[in-house]
Amino acid sequence: MALPKHASTLERVWHYTYLVICGLIFLFLIAPILIVIPLSFNAEPYFTFTQKMMSFDPEGFSTRWYDLLLTFGMSAPDVARDGSWWADVWQNSAWVQAAKNSVIVGVFATIFATVLGTIAALGLSRPEMPYRRLIMAILISPMIVPIIITATGLFFFYSSIQISKWELFGWQIPYLGIILAHATLGIPFVIITVTATLVGFDHSLTRAAASLGANPRTTFFKVTMPLILPGVISGALFAFVTSFDEVVAVLFIGAFDEQTIPRQMWNGIREQISPAILSVATILVVISILLLTVLELLRRRSERLRGLSPG
Amino acid sequence: MGKQMTDTANSLDNRPTQAEIDLTTVDGTPLKAALANAQKRARRRALFLVLPLLLFVLITFLAPIGQMLLRSVHNPSFSDHIPNLSVWFDENPAGTEPGEAAYEALVLDLRSMRADKTMGIAGTRINYDLPGSRSLFTSTARKAGALEPPFQEAVIATNEKWANPKLWQVMRGASSAYTVDFYLAALDRTRDVNGDIVAVDDDRKIYAANFLKTLFLAGLITFCCLILAFPVAHLLATLPLRQSNLLMIFVLLPFWTSLLVRTTSWIVLLQSQGVVNDTLVATGIVADESRIQMIYNQTGTIVAMIHILLPFMILPLYSVMRPINPSYVRAARSLGATSWTAFRRIYLPQTIPGMGAGGLLVFILGVGYYITPALVGGASGQLISNFIAFHMQKSLNWSLAAALATLLLLMVLLLYWLYDRLVGIDNLKLG
Known part of the structure; x- marks a missing residue:
């Protein structure tokens, strides 16, 4: 991007x-994205930089909003902070509950999406796959169809099949509807990332494994899987993030007590907006920075494995 | 797969017949058939791998969408509760003046509704088309038991709204469970007294204008994204990989950050006591009393959506620009083109696939956006998705919500089809 020596003044300007x-x-x-980080340490309940913050007065900063995340919803927030206080946080804090729910839903939705999506991507990238284009279009469509339409359809469908009353050996499966919905929303990401990895996949490797006597299962786990693993992991991360950030389907089909972090944020933004939202936002930004780092490392590993030039 | 030639084919003396040179496998099947079989098996195996996911998506995605389509043309909440009236509607064509027989059927149905406590449900259905009808149904049903013949006078005496020919037209429309009336409503159309389709009054026209507004805003946002994405993508594509990978963080971090976080950030930045307004006031550009209203209106929706959708434009543009060979532009310059001409005639045409891919993707995502307009859009920044949510959660007119959603879905599917034709779904890349 350096400017050549003969560039005219106009070109330089x-x-x-x-x-x-x-x-x-x-x-x-x-x-x-970065502005929320300092603002979340605001000592005052404002969304802007106070005089004290501008002059870097330590009094202008505090972690009270992070504290509020823990204490909000607790039964006895004001007692001494010992083991029972932390147990109370773990049991009753609204945000901790929401985080637990989000993680449960996210993990199970990711497992569904990743397992089914990876197997399907293996089929889709075979040259002999029939109706490839149509099937691909159907599988990607949950990403394209506006979430409000999906949520509306799911609301009608789940209420007609009464999914909230389904039982497995007398055990009512919690979050079943949300997990299935989030798995569907995550599938396109898994398909896209895994098929992209499989584009550079050398099929003679599996044939070589077979000719050396490996059965299809051994071939898959010993040869195919290690090579496509970076794609699978980044697809899984995408699926998890999609679930972790999804609010509309939860609003439409989630039961009253099925609070997740995005739903809690949504309510917070619409009703009693406080800087506590900013502290949640900061935590989420930090998480996405970590995810981005993992993804970048995966990308480099994948390129190295496939013999492409390192970045 | 072994194959052998017949003995005669090897001997030079006898020229082989056509049947004799046909190749076969060891067990004697013709090679062609064996190959077809093997291919069929391979196809089946590939399909078998995809099948579980296809079934999963069928149940958790396509079936719900189908249910929604059904809901948009099927609403039995009135028709299920009027056994007598539906007979009268069947026997008498549209436009017939309701006589004693009609009112008698009405009273009988109101009595049975009162017994089943369904007059609220039935009345709500009529209320969609004729506001105020729900209370009419509930109040008259309460009195229906005491009414004496002649029913026509008796019913009208309880409430003269029952003589309204429009009400009878609406009831006739609702007397069949299958109807396209919700689509008419979604397109600002209604039926007049004779059942003909007419436009609704100007002050009730909402949806057609909102569809147009949604398309316009999505187009505007796409255009702004293109303008902002082009220089950035170009810079990233022309820098050495090491530097561009570093700068890519600026694009990928927003891409990976929660949508709600990004929307919250814009509220923080743009609200009247927010960072931007405070800065403007502190620097004296804007007086303290006249802080600019930048959020909870259309501006807020546009700014936040551009920010959220910008990475979807930059990434496809970048992946098209990266492999463009810089020597083409250099060649044009050496042949005497100015830098502007070289850019316009040589570089720009090569980026069109990226602009198309990014533009379509941003437009598709923009048309269906819900969360950001709902949080920062205020009254003027609402898109069609927000109306769907309104009818799902507040007005509870689910059939109208389904009809609006179906129209939006058609629009998106058309764009999706276009995307597949022009770009190809295979070329969709993330990060």
């Missing part, structure tokens, strides 16, 4: 203007 424009667009992309 334009080049630097262009870099400034790009910088501003990057700022537009990243600033809204």
Whole structure:
């Protein structure tokens, strides 16, 4: 991107203007995400920088909103912070409950989506797959169809089959509807990432394994799986994040007590918006930074495995 | 798979006949048939791998969508409770003045509704088309037991609204469970007294205008995303990989961050006591009294949605721009083109596939957006999705919600089909 020596003045001016424009667009992309981090340490219940924060006065900062995340919904938040206090947090804190629910739903939805999606992607990337285009279009459609339409349809469908009353050996499966819905929403991501990994997959490797006497199962676990694993993991991460961030389906089909983090945030933003929302947002931003790092490492590993140039 | 030639084919003396040179496998099946068999098996095996997921999606996605389609044309909440009236509607064509027989049927049905406590359900269905009808049904049903013939006078005496020919037209429309009336309502149309389709009054026209507004806003957002994405994607594509991978974080971090977090951030930034307004006031650009209203209106929706959808434009553009060979532009320059001409005639045309892919994707996602407009849109920034949610959660007119959702779905599927034709779903990439 360096400017050649013979560039005219006009070109030089334009080049630097262009870099400034790009910088501003990057700022537009990243600033809204980073701004919540300092604001979540605000000592006052405001959404803006106070005088004290601007002058870096330690009094202007506090972790009270993070504290509120723990204490909100507790039965006895004001007692001494010993083991029973933490037990109370674990049992009763509304945000901790929501986090637990989100993780349960996310994990099971991810397992469904990843297992089914990976197997299907293996089939889809075989050259002899019939109706490939149509089937692919159907499997990707949960990502394309607006979530409000999916949620509306699920609401009608689940109420007509009464999914909330389904039992397995007398045990009412909690979150079943939400897990299935989130698995469906995560499937397109798994399909896309795993088929993308399989594009560079050398099919003669499986034939080589077979010719050396491995049965299909051994071939899959010893040869195919290690090679497509980066794609599978990043698909699973996508599916998990999709579930972890999904609010509309939960609002439409979730029972009253099935609170998840996004639902709790949604209620918070609509009703009693407080900086506590910003502290949740900060935690989520940190999680997404971690995810991004994992994904980048996976991408490098995948490229190395497939013999592509390292980034 | 072993194969052998017949003995005669090997001997040069006798020229082999056509049947004799046909190749077979060891067990004697013709090679062609064996190959077809093997291919069929391979196809079946591939299909077998996809089948579990296909079934899963069929149950958890396609069946619900189907149920929604059904709901948009099927609403039995009135027709189920009027055994006598439906007979009268069947016997008399549209436009017939309701006489004593009609009112007698009405009273009989109201009595049975009172017995089953269903007059609220039935009345609600009529209320969709004629506001105020629900209370009419519940109050008259309560009195229906005491009514004496002649029923026409008696019913009208309880409430003169029963003489309204519009009410009878609406009841006739609702007397069959299958109806396209909800689609008419979703397109700002209704039926007049004679059952002909007419436009609703101007002050009740909402949906057609909102569909247009949704399309317009999605188009505007797509355009803005394109304008913002192009320079960034170009910069990323022309920098050395090491630097561009680093800058890519600026694109991927928003992409990976929760939608609710990003929407919250925009509330924090743009609200009247927010960071942007505070900065403007502190620097003296805006007076403290005249803080700019940037959120809870259309502006808020547009800004937040551009921010959220921008990565979906940058990533496809980048993946198209990266492999563009820079020597083409250099060649054009060396042949005397100005940098602008070289860009316009040489570089830009090569990026069109990326613009198409990104543009369509952003437009598709934008048309169906719900969360951001609901949180930061205020009254003026609502899209069609928000009306669907309104009818699902507040007005409880589920059939109308389903009809609106079906129209939106058709629009999205059309765009999806276009995307598949032009870009190909296989080329959809994430990160």
